[in-house]
Amino acid sequence: MTSGDLTELTIKEATHLLRLGSISASDLVTAHVERIEQLDARVKAYLRMTQEVWERQAEEADRKLRDGDAPPLAGIPIAIKDVLCVKGVETTAGSQILRGFKPPYTATAVQRLFDAGAVMLGVTNCDEFAMGSSTENSSYFPTRNPHDLLRVPGGSSGGSAAAVAAGEAMISLGTDTGGSIRQPAALCGVVGMKPTYGRVSRYGLIAFASSLDQIGPFARSVDDAALVLSLMSGLDPLDATSSQRPGMEVLNNYGAGVKGMRLGVPREYYDVEGIEPGVKAAIDAALLILRREGAEIVDVSLPHTDYGLAAYYIIAPAECSSNLARFDGVKYGLSEEDSPNVTELYTQTRRKGFGTEVRRRVMLGTYALSSGYYDAYYLKAQKVRTLIKRDFDAAFEKCDAIVSATSPTVAFPIGSKTQDPLSMYLCDVLTLGGNLAGLPGISVPCGTSDGLPVGLQVLGPQWGENVCLRVARAYEEASEIRAEVATPSPLQGRGSG
Amino acid sequence: MRGVDWEVVIGMEVHVQPRTRSKMFCGCAIAELNAPPNTHVCEVCLGLPGVLPVPNQAAVEACLKTALALNCEIPRHTKFDRKNYMYPDLPKGYQISQYDLPMSINGRLELGERRVRIRRVHLEEDTGKLVHAGDKLHRAWESYVDLNRAGVPLMEIVSEPDLRSADEARDYAVELQTLLRTIGASTADMERGQLRAEPNISIRRAGSDELGVKTELKNINSFRALHRAINFEVERQKEVLESGGAVVQETRGWSEAEQRTFSQRSKEFAEDYRYFPEPDIPPLELDRAWIEELRAALPELPSLRRSRLAGQLPVGLANAIGADRELADLYESAVAKGAPALATANWIVNEVAPTGKLTSGANLAELIRLVDGDAITRDQAREAYLESADTGRTPAEIVTEHGYTQVSDESELRVLAEAVIDANPKATADFRAGKKQALQALMADLRKRAPHANPKAANEVLAKLLG
Numbered sequence: 001m002t003s004g005d006l007t008e009l010t011i012k013e014a015t016h017l018l019r020l021g022s023i024s025a026s027d028l029v030t031a032h033v034e035r036i037e038q039l040d041a042r043v044k045a046y047l048r049m050t051q052e053v054w055e056r057q058a059e060e061a062d063r064k065l066r067d068g069d070a071p072p073l074a075g076i077p078i079a080i081k082d083v084l085c086v087k088g089v090e091t092t093a094g095s096q097i098l099r100g101f102k103p104p105y106t107a108t109a110v111q112r113l114f115d116a117g118a119v120m121l122g123v124t125n126c127d128e129f130a131m132g133s134s135t136e137n138s139s140y141f142p143t144r145n146p147h148d149l150l151r152v153p154g155g156s157s158g159g160s161a162a163a164v165a166a167g168e169a170m171i172s173l174g175t176d177t178g179g180s181i182r183q184p185a186a187l188c189g190v191v192g193m194k195p196t197y198g199r200v201s202r203y204g205l206i207a208f209a210s211s212l213d214q215i216g217p218f219a220r221s222v223d224d225a226a227l228v229l230s231l232m233s234g235l236d237p238l239d240a241t242s243s244q245r246p247g248m249e250v251l252n253n254y255g256a257g258v259k260g261m262r263l264g265v266p267r268e269y270y271d272v273e274g275i276e277p278g279v280k281a282a283i284d285a286a287l288l289i290l291r292r293e294g295a296e297i298v299d300v301s302l303p304h305t306d307y308g309l310a311a312y313y314i315i316a317p318a319e320c321s322s323n324l325a326r327f328d329g330v331k332y333g334l335s336e337e338d339s340p341n342v343t344e345l346y347t348q349t350r351r352k353g354f355g356t357e358v359r360r361r362v363m364l365g366t367y368a369l370s371s372g373y374y375d376a377y378y379l380k381a382q383k384v385r386t387l388i389k390r391d392f393d394a395a396f397e398k399c400d401a402i403v404s405a406t407s408p409t410v411a412f413p414i415g416s417k418t419q420d421p422l423s424m425y426l427c428d429v430l431t432l433g434g435n436l437a438g439l440p441g442i443s444v445p446c447g448t449s450d451g452l453p454v455g456l457q458v459l460g461p462q463w464g465e466n467v468c469l470r471v472a473r474a475y476e477e478a479s480e481i482r483a484e485v486a487t488p489s490p491l492q493g494r495g496s497g
Numbered sequence: 498m499r500g501v502d503w504e505v506v507i508g509m510e511v512h513v514q515p516r517t518r519s520k521m522f523c524g525c526a527i528a529e530l531n532a533p534p535n536t537h538v539c540e541v542c543l544g545l546p547g548v549l550p551v552p553n554q555a556a557v558e559a560c561l562k563t564a565l566a567l568n569c570e571i572p573r574h575t576k577f578d579r580k581n582y583m584y585p586d587l588p589k590g591y592q593i594s595q596y597d598l599p600m601s602i603n604g605r606l607e608l609g610e611r612r613v614r615i616r617r618v619h620l621e622e623d624t625g626k627l628v629h630a631g632d633k634l635h636r637a638w639e640s641y642v643d644l645n646r647a648g649v650p651l652m653e654i655v656s657e658p659d660l661r662s663a664d665e666a667r668d669y670a671v672e673l674q675t676l677l678r679t680i681g682a683s684t685a686d687m688e689r690g691q692l693r694a695e696p697n698i699s700i701r702r703a704g705s706d707e708l709g710v711k712t713e714l715k716n717i718n719s720f721r722a723l724h725r726a727i728n729f730e731v732e733r734q735k736e737v738l739e740s741g742g743a744v745v746q747e748t749r750g751w752s753e754a755e756q757r758t759f760s761q762r763s764k765e766f767a768e769d770y771r772y773f774p775e776p777d778i779p780p781l782e783l784d785r786a787w788i789e790e791l792r793a794a795l796p797e798l799p800s801l802r803r804s805r806l807a808g809q810l811p812v813g814l815a816n817a818i819g820a821d822r823e824l825a826d827l828y829e830s831a832v833a834k835g836a837p838a839l840a841t842a843n844w845i846v847n848e849v850a851p852t853g854k855l856t857s858g859a860n861l862a863e864l865i866r867l868v869d870g871d872a873i874t875r876d877q878a879r880e881a882y883l884e885s886a887d888t889g890r891t892p893a894e895i896v897t898e899h900g901y902t903q904v905s906d907e908s909e910l911r912v913l914a915e916a917v918i919d920a921n922p923k924a925t926a927d928f929r930a931g932k933k934q935a936l937q938a939l940m941a942d943l944r945k946r947a948p949h950a951n952p953k954a955a956n957e958v959l960a961k962l963l964g
Contacts, residue, residue, distance in 0.1 A: 083547075084547075085547045098546065101546070103540070103545065104540060104545075105540055105547075105548070107547060202547075202549060203549050204547045204548070206546040207547065209776075210776035210777050211776035237551065238548075238549060238551060239549050240551045240552065240778050240779060241549075241776075241777065241778075241779055318773060319776055321581075321771075322579050322590070322771070322773070324590075325583055325590020325591055326544045326546070326588060326589045327546075328583060328585070331543065331545075331588060331642075332545065342585060342640075346583055366771065369581070369771035369772075370769055370771060371769045371771070374773075
């Protein structure tokens with residue numbers, strides 16, 4: 001078996017070979033590391049590799065495989081977004097302000113996957129503090145889309161999406177605050193899932209917007225995403241917002257097919273402003289397939305969609321302005337400690353440590369929470385949030401799940417939106433409703449437009465991950481569209497604008 | 498303006514550390530005052546990236562008990578909020594506190610005749626501590642941060658401006674301390690920073706309904722300092738107003754060394770704390786059944802107990818015993834075993850309160866009987882009490898074992914007194930020459946020779962022989 005083969009496997013296939021003994025966890029890791037060495041200078045999905053970690057974890061996985069008591073992810077290579085703390089591994093949220101920070105603890109979700117036998121390859125690139133939709137806001141370098149190196153992978157979890165798309169990891173973890181898993185999954189042609197708020201512990205996730213953030217998996221099949229999600233879900237005493245509901249329920253009945261299900265197509269999403277014809281065509285084709293599989297396609301409405309973006313860009317920056325106050329140069333990370341006084345220490349450290357987009361959001365959020373503006377901005381945005389939740393509640397009375405495009409566009413050229421924050425914010429217009437309402441959502445590959453991947457988004461009701469997975473899996477099976485591993489050649493590019 | 502009658506208006510903000518084993522939002526133990534810096538910290542109270550606060554159930558319970566004891570209304574829902582400001586002793590850049598939905602509102606504390614309205618009792622976390630090389634943060638050449646206290650739970654008890662003098666403010670703080678100790682919500686030791694009183698003070702012309710401009714006092718470490726600081730501040734404000742000036746709304750610190758207040762922070766440029774709901778902690782639903790359980794489990798409150806004790810004892814004794822739940826429990830238990838009220842109360846105030854050592858009510862009752870029946874001397878009784886408190890054995894056993902006894906027999910005392918007179922010719926001569934206090938020297942010698950002698954009877958015998 002060639003190493004190329006090993007980096008194209010799904011968890012199911014790899015686990016079969018590992019248990020047969022035809023490959024070892026170390027073989028699997030080596031194959032991925034070789035592929036990273038060969039490709040990542042082009043893709044730039046990884047910020048840092050974690051050799052000590054993977055050597056230890058692969059050895060342990062192999063021992064358990066030999067002993068016959070291997071846990072479900074034994075030997076499965078995983079990449080971790082730079083916002084998830086791993087004990088002793090530099091974790092920086094893509095920011096200069098956390099350069100050199102090595103947390104003394106591991107995020108609960110990551111720890112659960114380690115306990116399940118996963119082997120960590122490295123830390124993936126992302127927009128600084130997960131703020132962005134293209135990974136261009138990373139303070140290190142932009143990540144490139146493995147399907148077209150001149151285009152973005154989406155964001156903020158662009159590194160994790162690109163790693164899985166390029167065969168540089170079998171699975172990866174990202175975080176989704178307004179679409180940061182689903183949108184890059186769509187743009188990179190892989191599966192990405194954001195769980196219900198509270199399904200997965202946020203402990204150890206460097207917060208962007210606490211009431212919106214959730215951790216979720218990237219994979220190259222719905223089955224893989226489902227398995228990973230089920231293993232990291234469930235109550236964590238360290239996160240007061242984590243749910244007591246059993247994690248395994250995300251798998252309930254998810255292989256049952258869509259026959260008899262009612263799938264809602266919100267007209268506000270279907271005809272969203274700026275949707276590309278090729279994306280719309282791919283969604284139409286997907287709806288046809290789902291109907292052919294026995295689903296009923298119903299028209300639904302989410303009337304407050306237009307206000308979602310505005311509400312999101314008040315609430316998320318408001319929370320971020322508070323969450324990022326701790327980066328003050330006093331305790332860890334960057335410190336301009338030669339400053340003449342404490343105010344200068346704060347100012348210089350934060351000016352030097354934070355990038356433009358982070359500073360923009362800290363200022364937006366500070367303003368929105370200020371005395372005299374709170375009612376007009378933050379409180380109003382919370383009211384809109386409630387209305388958006390009610391929109392979804394009403395829609396779910398008419399349907400079992402909601403389907404739409406994940407992103408109105410395919411991957412766009414690097415640099416094409418960096419000067420226009422608002423056009424960048426519009427990338428999340430179809431995904432952020434799910435965050436405001438705390439709902440689960442998945443993006444699955446649904447063909448291409450002009451040769452670039454398109455994603456189909458399935459949103460479920462609260463705690464309805466199994467519903468999302470059920471629709472996504474039925475679609476994946478019927479469409480025979482798989483997340484193909486992309487191998488970009490050095491000069492490949494599809495002509496950027 | 499001179500010669501104006503001023504009315505003093507005081508509201509109190511009191512921060513109380515509830516009795517918990519761990520901090521408000523993490524598992525760190527509460528540090529002793531002298532613990533080395535940064536030894537009681539973890540990733541949560543250090544505010545490292547990615548960590549989350551989980552509320553301490555014991556702190557919530559202590560706060561609810563306090564609220565119930567203060568007759569507060571407990572809403573069905575409460576939540577935590579973030580108070581945003583940057584300071585090096587605040588690791589997260591915000592303090593988790595409660596803003597518009599506190600744990601409780603609208604209570605009251607009875608202070609004798611006066612009823613002090615309680616605006617709210619809420620929960621929050623303490624900050625850390627800065628140590629400067631140099632006098633102030635902005636001018637220090639080096640500053641150190643100790644986060645042992647960061648995240649320690651605090652209840653904030655806010656009164657309406659219902660107090661009218663330094664005396665009342667001190668009585669309020671003392672009463673609050675007694676109440677908190679009685680219900681077990683806090684040890685409320687001021688010296689150890691477990692109870693911090695911050696009075697808001699203003700003055701106005703007597704009879705006016707409008708409030709004057711207030712100042713808030715900090716750095717007060719004892720009830721005495723509270724009393725003095727308020728009196729100082731009232732006089733200062735009077736002088737300012739009477740000389741035609743205006744009181745500035747500000748925070749002022751109390752200097753124990755200089756016995757005066759000084760300006761710390763003007764509120765003219767009040768910080769905007771940008772309060773908003775803490776997204777990391779879901780709103781708490783306060784279960785009614787649980788609240789009622791807590792209410793039912795509250796012990797008798799000090800004001801009630803005091804009025805009950807006042808029916809049996811002189812007011813001074815009733816207040817002294819009623820101020821301490823353990824003393825009052827001991828008193829009532831001893832009296833229930835048949836001990837006489839007054840003797841028991843006196844014994845507790847004079848012998849138990851200073852040592853802080855407690856025995857059972859039955860043991861105390863037995864001891865009081867031995868003392869009252871002249872079977873042992875007071876010194877012996879004191880020894881027996883302490884031993885009983887330490888070992889739990891009964892005073893009768895202890896008295897028998899040590900052979901404690903008191904000699905009251907006149908013929909035995911007469912032999913003793915004669916020996917003392919023979920041995921002290923000068924004191925004897927002095928006494929007979931009219932220096933009555935010479936008797937004390939003779940008594941002292943007698944007691945040295947015979948500690949078992951009944952002092953009262955021996956005194957009489959001596960006086961008779963000398964006279």
